[in-house]
Amino acid sequence: MLEQIKSTAAYIQSKVSLQPEIGIILGTGLGGLVKEINIKHVIPYEEIPNFPVSTVEGHSGKLIFGELGGKNVVAMQGRFHYYEGYTMQQVAFPVRVMKFLGIQKLFVSNASGGVNPDFSIGDLMIINDHINLFPSNPLIGQNIAELGPRFPDMSEAYSKELIAKAKKVAAANNIKVQEGVYAGLTGPTFETPAEYKYVHATGADAVGMSTVPEIIAARHMSIPCFAMSIITDLGVPGKIVEVTHKDVQEVAALAEKKMTLIMKELMKLI
Numbered sequence: 001m002l003e004q005i006k007s008t009a010a011y012i013q014s015k016v017s018l019q020p021e022i023g024i025i026l027g028t029g030l031g032g033l034v035k036e037i038n039i040k041h042v043i044p045y046e047e048i049p050n051f052p053v054s055t056v057e058g059h060s061g062k063l064i065f066g067e068l069g070g071k072n073v074v075a076m077q078g079r080f081h082y083y084e085g086y087t088m089q090q091v092a093f094p095v096r097v098m099k100f101l102g103i104q105k106l107f108v109s110n111a112s113g114g115v116n117p118d119f120s121i122g123d124l125m126i127i128n129d130h131i132n133l134f135p136s137n138p139l140i141g142q143n144i145a146e147l148g149p150r151f152p153d154m155s156e157a158y159s160k161e162l163i164a165k166a167k168k169v170a171a172a173n174n175i176k177v178q179e180g181v182y183a184g185l186t187g188p189t190f191e192t193p194a195e196y197k198y199v200h201a202t203g204a205d206a207v208g209m210s211t212v213p214e215i216i217a218a219r220h221m222s223i224p225c226f227a228m229s230i231i232t233d234l235g236v237p238g239k240i241v242e243v244t245h246k247d248v249q250e251v252a253a254l255a256e257k258k259m260t261l262i263m264k265e266l267m268k269l270i
Ligand code: HPA
Pocket: 111, 112, 113, 114, 187, 189, 190, 191, 207, 208, 209, 232, 233, 234, 235, 243, 248
C-alpha cells in the first residue's frame, strides 16, 4: 500500500511541477469552485496508476492542479464512494497520495440530508465533528507507521481554527451558516424516516454517504481538515418527502455560489 501511494505520487510529480499546499475534495454539484481555480494541469483519474475510477453519475474524475485564493491547490473533481463498491482503503487512497504531494490542509465539501429540525433545505453547514456509521474504517488492517499512529486521535477531526476563520468569512459576506455534526453511512439508499430519526438520536445534525473515510485518513496523517455540507433535503419528522439524486444536485447547485465564496476567501486567510 505504501509503495503504491508513493509510486502514484511520484507519477503525478513527474507530470506536474506545481507543489500543492491544499487538497480539495469537491462533492456533489460543487463544480463552481473549479471555475475559480487558475488551472495549470489536469490529470484524468484513468491516467493515474493505482487510482480507482469514478463510476457515479454526475461525478467526473479528474485531478486538477492550480491556484486558488493565492494558494497552490490540488482538487479532486469526483470522489470515490464506499457505495460504489470500493474498499475504505480505496476511498482514502487519493488523500494519502495528496499528502505525499505535499498538502498541509484538506478542504472537503458534500451534500447531506439535514436531521436537525432547525435546518432548512439549501442551508450550508460547517462540519464540526462526525460520527462514523460506516461498517468499517480506512485504517483497519496493518498500520502504515510512516503515515501515522495505530490509534489516531480524533479529538479535533475538523480544525477549530479553520472553522473560526470560515465563520468570520461567512459573517463578513452575510452568508448564513449552520454548524454541526455529520453522520456518514454507506448509502446508496437515502434513509427511511426511522433511520433519519435514528441518525438524529446518535447526535448528528446531517447525514451523508461520504467524507468520513477521507477525513479519517487525513487525520491519521495529522492533516488539519475543513469540511462544509449543503443541506439538500430534510430527514425531519413531518418534513420528509421523496428525494432523488436530481433534487440533491439541484439544491446543491443553488447553494454553490455561497460555498465557493467561503472556500475561496478561507483559502486567502491561511
Ligand atoms: N441522506 C444521505 N445522503 C444524502 C442525503 C440524505 O438525505 N442528501 C444528500 N446526501
